[in-house]
Amino acid sequence: MADLEREKMVELYRRPVSLADALNDLAHAGPDARIVAGGTDVMVELPKKPARELIDLTALEPELRFISEDAERITFGALTTHNDVLSSPALRRDALPLLQASIEVGAPQIRTRATVAGNLVTASPANDTIVALVALDAEVELVSAAGIRRMSVESFCTGFRTTALERGELVRAISIRRLGPSRRGIYLKLGLRQAQAISVISVAVVVEFDASARVTDARISLGCVAPTIIRARDAEASLVGRTLDRAARLDAATLAVAAIAPIDDVRGSADYRRVTVAALVERALDAIADGTEANAMPEQPVLLETPERGPAAGPFTGTIVTTINGRRHELADVQHLSLLDALRDGAGLTGAKEGCAEGECGACTVWLDGRAVMSCLVPAPQAHGASITTIEGLANGGELHPVQQAFIDHAAVQCGFCIPGMIMAGAKLLDECADPTTDEIRRAISGNICRCTGYTKIVNAIESAADVEAEADVVEVGS
Numbered sequence: 001m002a003d004l005e006r007e008k009m010v011e012l013y014r015r016p017v018s019l020a021d022a023l024n025d026l027a028h029a030g031p032d033a034r035i036v037a038g039g040t041d042v043m044v045e046l047p048k049k050p051a052r053e054l055i056d057l058t059a060l061e062p063e064l065r066f067i068s069e070d071a072e073r074i075t076f077g078a079l080t081t082h083n084d085v086l087s088s089p090a091l092r093r094d095a096l097p098l099l100q101a102s103i104e105v106g107a108p109q110i111r112t113r114a115t116v117a118g119n120l121v122t123a124s125p126a127n128d129t130i131v132a133l134v135a136l137d138a139e140v141e142l143v144s145a146a147g148i149r150r151m152s153v154e155s156f157c158t159g160f161r162t163t164a165l166e167r168g169e170l171v172r173a174i175s176i177r178r179l180g181p182s183r184r185g186i187y188l189k190l191g192l193r194q195a196q197a198i199s200v201i202s203v204a205v206v207v208e209f210d211a212s213a214r215v216t217d218a219r220i221s222l223g224c225v226a227p228t229i230i231r232a233r234d235a236e237a238s239l240v241g242r243t244l245d246r247a248a249r250l251d252a253a254t255l256a257v258a259a260i261a262p263i264d265d266v267r268g269s270a271d272y273r274r275v276t277v278a279a280l281v282e283r284a285l286d287a288i289a290d291g292t293e294a295n296a297m298p299e300q301p302v303l304l305e306t307p308e309r310g311p312a313a314g315p316f317t318g319t320i321v322t323t324i325n326g327r328r329h330e331l332a333d334v335q336h337l338s339l340l341d342a343l344r345d346g347a348g349l350t351g352a353k354e355g356c357a358e359g360e361c362g363a364c365t366v367w368l369d370g371r372a373v374m375s376c377l378v379p380a381p382q383a384h385g386a387s388i389t390t391i392e393g394l395a396n397g398g399e400l401h402p403v404q405q406a407f408i409d410h411a412a413v414q415c416g417f418c419i420p421g422m423i424m425a426g427a428k429l430l431d432e433c434a435d436p437t438t439d440e441i442r443r444a445i446s447g448n449i450c451r452c453t454g455y456t457k458i459v460n461a462i463e464s465a466a467d468v469e470a471e472a473d474v475v476e477v478g479s
Helices: 002-006 019-027 058-064 082-087 089-094 096-102 116-122 128-135 233-239 246-258 270-290 339-346 402-409 419-432 438-444 455-478
Strands: 010-014 034-036 051-056 067-069 073-077 139-144 147-152 157-159 170-177 183-191 199-209 215-223 320-324 327-331 365-368 371-374 387-389
Touching: 019 051, 019 058, 019 139, 019 170, 067 089, 073 089, 082 089, 082 096, 082 116, 089 096, 096 128, 096 183, 096 199, 116 128, 116 170, 128 183, 128 199, 128 215, 183 270, 199 270, 215 233, 215 246, 215 270, 233 246, 246 270, 339 365, 365 419, 371 419, 402 419, 402 455, 419 438, 419 455, 438 455
Parallel strands: 010 051, 034 051, 320 387
Antiparallel strands: 067 073, 073 170, 139 147, 139 170, 183 199, 199 215, 320 327, 365 371, 365 387
């Protein structure tokens, strides 16, 4: 138990079962108490900045995980994940920039849990969805024991990683102004790689037209160019009353550069950011003018989730009651740990590996209630009442899962360290999509890093496993 104590990050863990209880806990919490939902930001910060008290909102899904709409706006709750955004017909129809931003967040195993509200509260100018929310004229609803107040997302983010949240408050919902036929928008991001990349520059543009195709309103928001998201107001004003012809687009791109004061950092110089802002604003306006703003958005994004629920376990009182690989487990004295550490040190299941402890490598991937997750970013008590599958439980008795067998057949195992996470991601993809394309396979494992750099055989193995499962389905139907 020495290792368990060494990893202790939280002294007091609360898991309220209603919003009223959560607000009461928050009102009486100490100054260093933290709120956790998906955990993808908080769990990274806790080893460096332990919190005496953690208030977990995940039991509040009935109250805080929703998407609703009216004629003007679409509203979603604080526990709405990026995958929920990607799956929502209303948001797919009328909030393209938010979808494009959501699919850029981390990797599939992050998007199954990370919430848009969490991305907003973190308040980094590099966070993808904040840029889109500002362009979509988003509002945030804050709630406390004293009541409700609302403000624009633009006003909510007050500085670098600071917000207008007051003590005792939490985000209840976010609403955006829906696009509709006269308003079109796009989100573009420049990162250093295609997944798990912090923005170098991000741009969101929303333009409203009249019947003669002249601009009546425009919103251009820019990320990674200041401590907060910046509106390029002169660029916006320059478009009003004009059609989106070449001259108008170039004028707006030039004026957008004048609105920023970027800095040099490890991801890019200030001069590079100025050039990139001009290019991305011009490219965004080009796409809107051509009607191609949605072309790069996949029709069916890879989600890595086929949700299921574990058996009811009652309120959490300190002992985690969960189902792991089909067997009931009771885990005590692990409430201060990550799910990864609880599985390895509490349940003795060492297949999931710790490669980075920051959700960057995917070696710790397991399934939590049917969703592929980075278990290093999941507070262990969130497994209470849940169903967990690890690499040890993937096989069917003595018969390996088709993905496991394919990794052997195609020599995709290599050193083996990353392989449990790779297999769990690949197997969940086949649960979700029986006949994935090569691009979908690459997207599914985009959150998994192979230390041996042998991705070709891994992709080939998952393709082969899909073929084996397809043949087995044909045989079953024929019989």
